[in-house]
Amino acid sequence: MKHKRCVVTGLGLICATGNNIEENIKNIFGGISGIDKVKAFSTEGCYAELGAEVPLEDRELSGDDFDRATLLCVKAAEEAVSDSGLDLSDEKTRNRTGVIVGDCVAGVASIDRFYTAEANGNGDPSDIGKMTATAIANNVALHFNLGGVTANIVNACAAGTISLSMACDEIRAGRADIFLAGGTDSFSSLAFGGFHALHALDSQPCSPFNRSSGITLGEGSGMLVIESYEHAKARGARIYCEISGSGISSDAYHITAPRPDGEGQMNAIRQALNSAGLSPDDIDYINAHGTGTAKNDEAEFLSLHTVFDGNSHLSVSSTKSMTGHCLGAAGAIEAVISVLSLTKNMAPPTVGYSDSDLETLKQKAGKIDFVPNTARVKNIERVMSNSFAFGGNNASIIFSKSLSENTDKPCDGSKKIYICGIGRLMSAKPEDNPALSHVEINSGSFSELGIKMAFYRKLDRFSQLLLISGVRALKDAGLSPLPEDENALDFGISIGTSDGPLTEIAEFQKTIVEKGAAGGNAFSFPNTVYNAAGGYLSIFTGIKGYNVTIANSAQAGIQSVCNACDILTRGGEKTMLAAGVDENTHITEQLYSRLGLLGDNLPYSLKDDRSPLGEGTVSLVLTTEKKSKTYAQITGWGEAHRSVSPQDPEGSEPAMADAVMSALSMADISVSDIDFICGFANGSKSVDSFELAVYRSLFGKNLPTVYSSRSETADARAASCADQIALACSLLQGGCHVPSIGNPPEKKEYALCVGYGCGGSYSAVLLRRTDN
Amino acid sequence: MLVENLRIPQEALDYDSELFGDDIGLDSIDSIEIIAGIDSLFGVQMTGVAKEHFRSVNTLTDYVYNNMK
Numbered sequence: 001m002k003h004k005r006c007v008v009t010g011l012g013l014i015c016a017t018g019n020n021i022e023e024n025i026k027n028i029f030g031g032i033s034g035i036d037k038v039k040a041f042s043t044e045g046c047y048a049e050l051g052a053e054v055p056l057e058d059r060e061l062s063g064d065d066f067d068r069a070t071l072l073c074v075k076a077a078e079e080a081v082s083d084s085g086l087d088l089s090d091e092k093t094r095n096r097t098g099v100i101v102g103d104c105v106a107g108v109a110s111i112d113r114f115y116t117a118e119a120n121g122n123g124d125p126s127d128i129g130k131m132t133a134t135a136i137a138n139n140v141a142l143h144f145n146l147g148g149v150t151a152n153i154v155n156a157c158a159a160g161t162i163s164l165s166m167a168c169d170e171i172r173a174g175r176a177d178i179f180l181a182g183g184t185d186s187f188s189s190l191a192f193g194g195f196h197a198l199h200a201l202d203s204q205p206c207s208p209f210n211r212s213s214g215i216t217l218g219e220g221s222g223m224l225v226i227e228s229y230e231h232a233k234a235r236g237a238r239i240y241c242e243i244s245g246s247g248i249s250s251d252a253y254h255i256t257a258p259r260p261d262g263e264g265q266m267n268a269i270r271q272a273l274n275s276a277g278l279s280p281d282d283i284d285y286i287n288a289h290g291t292g293t294a295k296n297d298e299a300e301f302l303s304l305h306t307v308f309d310g311n312s313h314l315s316v317s318s319t320k321s322m323t324g325h326c327l328g329a330a331g332a333i334e335a336v337i338s339v340l341s342l343t344k345n346m347a348p349p350t351v352g353y354s355d356s357d358l359e360t361l362k363q364k365a366g367k368i369d370f371v372p373n374t375a376r377v378k379n380i381e382r383v384m385s386n387s388f389a390f391g392g393n394n395a396s397i398i399f400s401k402s403l404s405e406n407t408d409k410p411c412d413g414s415k416k417i418y419i420c421g422i423g424r425l426m427s428a429k430p431e432d433n434p435a436l437s438h439v440e441i442n443s444g445s446f447s448e449l450g451i452k453m454a455f456y457r458k459l460d461r462f463s464q465l466l467l468i469s470g471v472r473a474l475k476d477a478g479l480s481p482l483p484e485d486e487n488a489l490d491f492g493i494s495i496g497t498s499d500g501p502l503t504e505i506a507e508f509q510k511t512i513v514e515k516g517a518a519g520g521n522a523f524s525f526p527n528t529v530y531n532a533a534g535g536y537l538s539i540f541t542g543i544k545g546y547n548v549t550i551a552n553s554a555q556a557g558i559q560s561v562c563n564a565c566d567i568l569t570r571g572g573e574k575t576m577l578a579a580g581v582d583e584n585t586h587i588t589e590q591l592y593s594r595l596g597l598l599g600d601n602l603p604y605s606l607k608d609d610r611s612p613l614g615e616g617t618v619s620l621v622l623t624t625e626k627k628s629k630t631y632a633q634i635t636g637w638g639e640a641h642r643s644v645s646p647q648d649p650e651g652s653e654p655a656m657a658d659a660v661m662s663a664l665s666m667a668d669i670s671v672s673d674i675d676f677i678c679g680f681a682n683g684s685k686s687v688d689s690f691e692l693a694v695y696r697s698l699f700g701k702n703l704p705t706v707y708s709s710r711s712e713t714a715d716a717r718a719a720s721c722a723d724q725i726a727l728a729c730s731l732l733q734g735g736c737h738v739p740s741i742g743n744p745p746e747k748k749e750y751a752l753c754v755g756y757g758c759g760g761s762y763s764a765v766l767l768r769r770t771d772n
Numbered sequence: 773m774l775v776e777n778l779r780i781p782q783e784a785l786d787y788d789s790e791l792f793g794d795d796i797g798l799d800s801i802d803s804i805e806i807i808a809g810i811d812s813l814f815g816v817q818m819t820g821v822a823k824e825h826f827r828s829v830n831t832l833t834d835y836v837y838n839n840m841k
Contacts, residue, residue, distance in 0.1 A: 199804065256801070443781065454797020457779045522804045523777055 005229040005404060006168040009237040010084025012076035012182075013336045014061075015220025015323045016052035020079055021340070028337055029375045031349045033322040035205040035216050041112075041189045045518035048201035052218030052324025053187045058109075062143070067107035067130035069221075070139045072329075073184035076221040077140055080180060084225035085237060088144055096231075098148025098176040098641065099137045100167045102159030102183030104328030104529060106133040106500065106551070108509070109186050115509050125594050129646060132499050133530060133551035136184065138759030142643045147655065148176035149639045150761055151559065152551040154500065154530035157289075158248075158389035159183055160222065160331030161397050162548055165246035167226045169566050175639055175662070177231040183332030184221035190505070191217055191327060193512045193520030194528065198256070206292035206325070207352040208318035209301070209370050210361065215291045218324020222332035224339070229403065240339050244382070244400040245276025250538040250547040251392030252488065255458070255526045257295050258388055262303030267489060267544065268394035269307055269386065276398045278382065280308045283398070285347045285378075287334045287385040290318020291325055296388065305366060315347040315378065317371040322351055331387035331395065338383040342401050347376040390526060391535025393547050415569050418630040418770065421477025421621030422726050423469040426713040427584065427614035434600040437614040437714045438584055439465065449475065455540060460527040462501035463536045465617040465719075466581045470537045473577060473619035477627065482542050492546030492573040493534050494564040496556030496580045498717035498757075500530040503587040533581065545573050553757030554680065556580065557618070557721030562637040562763050564622050575623045580722030584615030601683030603708035604692070604741055611683030614714030618722035626770075631729035632751070635669075636766035638662025644760040649690045652760035656694045659762035660754060667750075667766050671698055674766075675745045676705040676731065678724040680756045682715035687756060692741075704752075705742040707731065712738070721755040725765060728753050732769040773809040774829070778802050787829045798826075806832070816840060 011021055016034025018024035027034065037043075038051040054072065061071035062078075077099075081088060088094055110130035114123040129135060137150040149170055153163040160183025167179035185191075195201050195215060202214030232239055249271065251264035258265065273280065286308075289300055308314050319337050320326075326333055341347055353361060353372040361370060369376065382400045389395075425445075427437035441464055446456045449471045456464060470493075474480035482488060504527045511519055526532055531549040538547055546567055550556045557580020564576035592598050592613050599610025622634065640658035644651040664670065677695065681688040695703055709727040710720050728751035730736040751767045775782050780796055791798045798806075803826060807818045810832070816839045818825070825835040 197804065197808075198801065452795070452797070453781065453784055454795060457781070457796075521777070522801050522808075523779075526801070 004172050006171050006226055006243045007229050007232050008224050008240045008243065008339055009227050009232050010080040010225030011336050011339060012078065012080030012083065012223040013333060014054055014072055014076050015326060015333055016054060016218050017322050019056060025340060028319055028322055028348050029344065029346055031351050031374055033205060033351055035324055040187050041517060043517055045516060046196050048196060048203045050205060050216050051187055052216060054219055064143055066139045067135065068109035068186040069103060069107060069184045070136045072186060072221040073101055073136060073140050073223065074143050076182065076223040077180045080223040080225050086178065086225060094145055095147035096176050097146045097178040097180065098170060099141045099146060099150045100153060100163045100179055100181045101137040101140060102153045102163035102328045102332055103133045103136055104156045104159060104185050105188050105191050107131045107135060108188040108190050111505060111509050112189055115506065115513050119513055128591050128595055132502065134498055134553045138646065138761065140180065141641065142759065145643050147642045150552065150641045154549045154551045155393045156389035156391055156529040156531050157327050157330055158387040158393040158395040159328040160333065161335065161385060161387040161395035162248055163332065164224065164226065164243060164335055164397055165248060168243055169570065171228050173566055177228050179226045180223055181226050182221060182223035183329040185219055185327040185329045187217065187219035189512045189517050190509050190528065193517040194525030196517060197520035197522035197525055200293055202292060205352060206321060208290035208292040208321055208350055209297055210353055210357050212292055212294045212297040214293055216324045218326040220323065220326045220333055221329050222336040224335060241342050241399045241401050242403050244398050244404055245272045246397040247271025247275065248546045248548065249394045250544050252538045252542050252544050253392050255532060255535050256390050258299040260299055262299045262306065264392060264394045265299060265303040265388055266307055268396040269303065272384065272396035272398050278398065281311050283311065283314060283382050283384050284380040285341055285383045286314065286316045287338045288316050288318045289386050289388045290320055292320065301364060304368060308368065309366060312367055315369040315371050315376050317348055317350040319348050331385065334385045335397065338385045339399055342380050342383050342399060345377065345380050347371050347378060347380065349373050349375050390529050391531040392538060393531060415624045417565055417568055417622055417624060417634040418626055419620050419632050419634065419729060420623050420627040420630050421473040421479065422631060422729065423472030423476060423619040424726055425465060425469050426616035426716060426719065426723055428712060429612060429714050435598050435612045436584065436589060437612065439616050451540065459536055460501050460504040461585060462581065462583045463527060463533040465583060466495065466533040466579060467537055467540060469617035469619040470577055470579060471541065473621050474541060477621040479621065480541060488542050488544040490545060490574040491543045492567055492576045493538060493543055494560040494576060494578045495534045495549040496560030496718045497530065497549065497551050498553045498556060498582050499588065500551055501527055501532065503583060503585040504528050506587045552761055553759065554717040554721050555755030555757035555761050555763045557718035558753060558755035558763035558765055559639055561620065561725060561765050562639050565634055565637050568622060568624050575621065577619055577621055579617060579619040580718035581617040582615060582717040582719050584613050588613065603681035603683050603710050604688050605683060606685050606689055609684045609686055612714035614716040616713060616716040616719040618719055618726050620722065620725060630770045632732050632767040633770050634765060635768045636663035636667030638764045640762050642760045646758040648686050649756060649760065653694050655760055656762045657698055659764040660698060660752065663764040663766040669750065672702065673750050674704045674752050675748050675750050676707060678728045678751060678753045679706050679708055680721065680754055681708050682710050703742060705740045705745045707738055707740045724753040728767050732767060773813060777805050777809055789828055791826060791828055810836060814840060
């Protein structure tokens, strides 16, 4: 694996300040705000009524039948592709192009529409498939018919920045040459009602680093074409800049508020500088998070002054004063603006300062130029963009105009990855109704792990599930509480989910439908973001490193393990907790049954497409240091995608084969070395028969024994995928008696685990037995 | 209201339990919900009211009782 340079070759942007790059340049660098009265829904009874909306209807964005967040993303991606000069009519190029989208509130426009109609009993089932974040990147890939890896990064307001960092990781892992990467979010009564309930909205246009009396919400999408330098050069592309470094950290402090001492923010900023080989003095402009809340602005002032006070030529601004806070899209929109500031040699302003505000700013700003009201023309070589999110997630990224020295250097191939802890909580199928199974959680589940009621009471079911398996896995690995000699910054988290905290989101939306935007609930709102679960886990355990949540259908439970392995080998972290989690409640039951997907088929029974729905969570502790107890070694991993309909995997065979063969090639073994497979069959005929057909074409007559983790637990989606790895560990160690296709293998040395995701995504992990 | 909106297990809640103490551990976001809940149930405004009235179910009850129109 080479440390390839990653460059930006195309930009696309749509938000309240413009429908394309050209309009946005005119307004954002001209200091013209897009904030106006909210039009998407009634703000009756609310103390605030402002927002920054895109003035286009869904059908004006794209002709596709997607959720609004995806349509915004398609519009920005179309512009970025055209700007980059990429020829996507070429199949080879399409198959080397992936999509990673950051997002916060997922398909919230469809959720709102469904539950508004459902109040009268006529919710449209076609809205159900558009509700989760999973659909976004896969639908964007489908729109362009792409065949590179997809992922949705759902780390709330840091998602749009993290997605760019992950795109670089994927390019360096060799899984694609090009990514359409960025973020998207639509304007929603859910986010408005939530921030209103938290009293975090400003009644006037937000005023970051100034009045700091709250945020103004926005919507939009920013998309970048990111390529390996070699690929961009070979096709003669215009290169805007290099992505020269990034940093991702956790506060481990509070679910909504940032650490007042700015420690987590500074950890991300310093990590970005280190990975780029730069010092604070090298940065010319910072596009700040700058939401305009008192808590954010105070903490950010402190971190900026602490890290950058020696820099006498630094400009900092918050363009949220014009675009509004676009949540999951914010980091990506600001990345596009940051790249534009490099190319134009101009720092965009923070607007909203009166004459008396300017006097106050002088005292707060010190040497830093906060670019009040009008853009600053200056030479800009390197730009940093920062994003800080709910859940205590921080992300920082650096763009450099001139390319770094050729940094192609092999990654440390000697690093071995071991599974040294497993935490598992999976539903067991009840005999009376095998189609629906649930996990039992009670006060004892928490007290045995030392988790107090004051802590777990605030968590929704999704977060509670993850917390239990996460702490169990850490205890199993002897890492809970974190030992004193363990550096919390070298410890990261990667979580995969199919449907996220859909229950909390749907219940919140139902309240807004019933009571209006003023009726939002401050208690449950923080749990409606997908990364709340990872946030609570870091707060409880004190883990302060990498923290990413991936929503990408069931296979996200294995993709999170692949992601964790990438982070471990790239040298970022020494230990990673990787998990899969999905819940089954009255909400998921209602939605899956409305789609006619519930049944009691056993895996590989090949009857029809109705499968049992379960819930659960599996966490794995991965480390590069062999501990006294290890379950298995991970010797190879792979991810791949081929765009197909979300309803049927047909046509994505090459992607499944790609994921498996990449894992085998990394481990330097061949198909005949595989002793058994833990497969993804869930009881749905089209999925199960597809899986077996691909195995038969890969393995020929010598099909290894195939086990299914879902025969007893039902399909807990991402949790079941992570559970395939737990099952493989147990089988490698000689345990476990579960039904199999084929006779139990004589030798158990190598196990293959494959995950499938709707839309044609696959992840594979190869395990090898370790002798303790 | 405390059990439903703030997910405090009923068995953990007595009339004089310390709401903001170590066991139940309410915080500022919870107090927003208490204020909103009491306003909608009893029509009593508690925004800006001194902290000691939020100490327990008893102190909240006393305040609401004394301030109902």
